[in-house]
């Protein structure tokens with residue numbers, strides 16, 4: 031391990047985060063302050079230093095306005111969080127969390143940690159994925175792969191390793207802020223995602239909110255939630271969350287807060303059946319996604335072999351009970367729902383780092399990507415280019431025409447979503463291709479190529495067919511006012527962590543780029559030794575290896591990493 035570059039696996043959760051590394055082919059969870067996971071909470075201490083994890087949680091009642099949790103729900107949204115005199119976006123708060131995880135891993139492993147596989151909800155959209163990789167960059171981490179959480183879980187679980195059985199597994203992931211469901215088939219050495227659905231705003235936090243309203247009502251407080259002070263609300267939320275957890279193991283739980291209203295105490299008992307009634311409508315929403323995922327995968331409940339529960343909120347007995355009732359399958363209880371995602375991330379990190387891991391992963395796109403076009407009736411419609419469920423990585427293209435002969439520029443609007451109507455989808459990018467060759471009599475054909483990489487990140491290229499004149503964009507956030515100014519954020523980080531910044535820390539360090547490319551080159555050279563490799567693949571690999579070697583000689587790190595990424599995709603398929 032000392033010679034090899036370490037790639038860690040990180041579960042950047044809404045409520046808790048964890049980090050792990052592959053050791054001797056097995057994921058090892060790195061303890062943070064003695065625990066397997068750390069609260070995803072950030073605050074400030076009395077000296078004005080940023081603090082993260084349990085110590086930040088401890089500040090909640092002392093510094094409620096400077097203490098932030100569940101920021102994952104706001105990734106890429108542009109929402110501002112203030113800490114002390116500074117203002118931060120969710121990406122920056124997440125960067126503090128990632129930095130702390132990274133430091134703990136470095137202390138434990140005794141090596142610099144610069145690369146990570148980071149998990150995201152399968153249903154995370156383009157801007158949320160980009161926000162996550164920006165957060166990593168701000169934390170001094172190169173995010174080598176964004177891995178979908180349910181996929182990570184299936185990869186870590188894979189019950190069929192070493193057997194010739196094929197199984198359909200439903201992965202139901204209900205965490206603090208997000209819900210994901212994926213249908214996965216697992217065979218001897220392949221974990222293949224068939225479909226994914228979910229909701230990026232549904233989780234344990236919503237249950238806590240329901241419980242708060244319930245308690246306000248049951249205690250006959252005679253005030254509404256808005257009239258509670260910040261501290262009262264925080265105390266109530268904390269008590270409700272603790273009661274919710276208790277109700278996973280007990281039939282009743284008590285909410286007891288002394289001197290809640292000046293001299294008066296708050297003491298309320300809640301029964302599990304009351305709690306179950308409260309959360310049932312919320313869980314019903316998850317069933318809509320479960321059925322949609324089954325439908326997309328072309329499966330019916332009787333085709334399912336196993337159910338994997340992931341995420342803290344699946345500790346609630348009502349979740350497993352409803353699985354048994356509706357699908358007739360008892361979920362696997364031999365899995366730790368809180369740690370399986372980070373374990374899967376470590377396995378994927380191992381695969382990327384060239385470790386011998388007996389599993390290969392095929393993931394899919396959770397969304398459809400389309401181009402907006404002017405339709406015959408004059409309205410705008412969305413023409414799908416990459417359909418939901420397409421295996422990653424994938425490249426698809428379609429041919430479009432300018433709308434009138436003398437047109438010398440065309441705007442390409444890129445949408446994410448399932449509808450044919452633009453208003454019902456997310457506009458995730460728009461760009462103009464100018465200086466088209468014009469003709470008085472003909473419409474110009476434009477090829478739109480969409481390339482979705484293994485991280486679920488999209489690159490769009492529009493090329494004028496007749497001239498080859500092309501414009502390529504890697505899509506970032508949907509509106510400029512929402513996107514993070516990464517350079518400014520990096521400067522802010524550099525000031526905060528001034529004493530720690532060394533050359534070693536710079537993720538733009540070309541030697542680290544080279545190491546990643548070197549690992550891919552080593553894999554490719556090994557692949558070339560195989561007798562079963564097809565001629566076409568052999569030629570493509572050889573030409574990319576040559577391109578990498580030439581770009582290195584020319585001192586062009588960007589070309590090295592572009593060619594290495596292309597090579598990585600090819601190897602992924604072959605492997």
Ligand code: AMP
Nearest residue numbers: 045046205206234275278341342343345
């Ligand atoms: P995660 O995002 O997977 O860390 O899940 C965090 C969510 O799980 C939070 O809303 C927690 O309140 C919730 N949670 C954790 N443990 C339990 C439990 N035993 N019963 C019910 N909810 C829980």
